[in-house]
Amino acid sequence: MTMRQACTVVLLLAASLLPFAGGVGASAAAAERGPTVTVPEALATPGRPVKAAGTGWAPGSTVQVEICGGGARRGSADCDTLRAAVALVAADGTFRLTLIAGAPPAACPCVLRAVAAQGGKRAQTPLTVAGAPDGPSAAAPAPAVRVDVIATALSGGPRFGELFGAPAHRTLTVTLRNPGDRPLGRAPLIVTWGPGANADLPVGKPLTAELPAHAQRTYRIPVRLPAAAFGRYSVGGRYGPAAFSVTTDLYPWGLLGLAFLAVLLTVFTASVLVRQGAERLRARRAAVGVGAELPAFFAVDELTGVLAAGAADRARPGLVSTRAVIRAMSGEAPLVDAGELRALAETLRMSPLDKER
Incomplete structure (x- = not known):
């Protein structure tokens, strides 16, 4: 890049940054001057719209704009507050609104006044109201209005x-x-x-x-x-x-109560599930250790009958099921009658269907 090309690039960059610098300078200048209110036309006709704009106001604040007579020296007492308009200040400190002009309660000189609802800052600009009477200008402002x-x-x-x-x-x-x-x-x-x-x-x-x-x-x-x-x-x-x-x-106490009730129901349900699980676990442990609850002595005839039934088992000759002995000694019915089961097996083995096969 030659020296001439470098100078051209620098000049182009400077030209592109001038608008931004001017905008920043204008915003800073507006902040130093304080809030302002302006109208595109300084003549207002009662019953017709009047456009107004403001700069330098606090962002997010509410500004009330109204037409006042007597230079607004007495505050709201000199202003047409019935037809006042309210605007919300934008992030850049500006606002725009339209209000309907009316005759102020005091004689002119008339102004368009803007007052911030938060902080009480105010600004005004001269305004001519068609048909409004002119009054003498006071040498000193009237005392402040009190409410x-x-x-x-x-x-x-x-x-x-x-x-x-x-x-x-x-x-x-x-x-x-x-x-x-x-x-x-x-x-x-x-x-x-x-x-x-x-x-x-x-x-x-x-x-x-x-x-x-x-x-x-x-x-x-x-x-x-x-x-x-x-x-x-x-x-x-x-x-x-x-x-x-x-x-x-x-x-919202109702919502808080419902949330608390939901927590209680959750805890109650969890406790019921835990209790049921513990009961099932105890039942299984009791079933496994039921022999510990048997009496210390048994009748010899009952034990002999159980042992004889077990010894007659052809599948396991000479062996007796421990569960069968425990159930018999505890007074419970046997799960399977070995004699009847053998008789049923013999009957099925000799059935006509087996012969056909």
């Missing part, structure tokens, strides 16, 4: 099916209070769940109503937990600036 969480609870005890691995159904009850002197707009109630202490899986966004000053409202949201849930689970969420969380323990 108190009075009580949270999960109700609904374990049903019969849950004991055997069916999905668990609970009801989350949240009581919120507005301690301020101004009413709060219809802020979204975001509910999430997850195993352990990580409640990051969305349940839903139930409809809410305006929260008057010094008033409180109670919301009940059905929550469905997964099948065969085992251990502790958290259900939490956020309403405006207020966050809440509650835990519950789920154990």
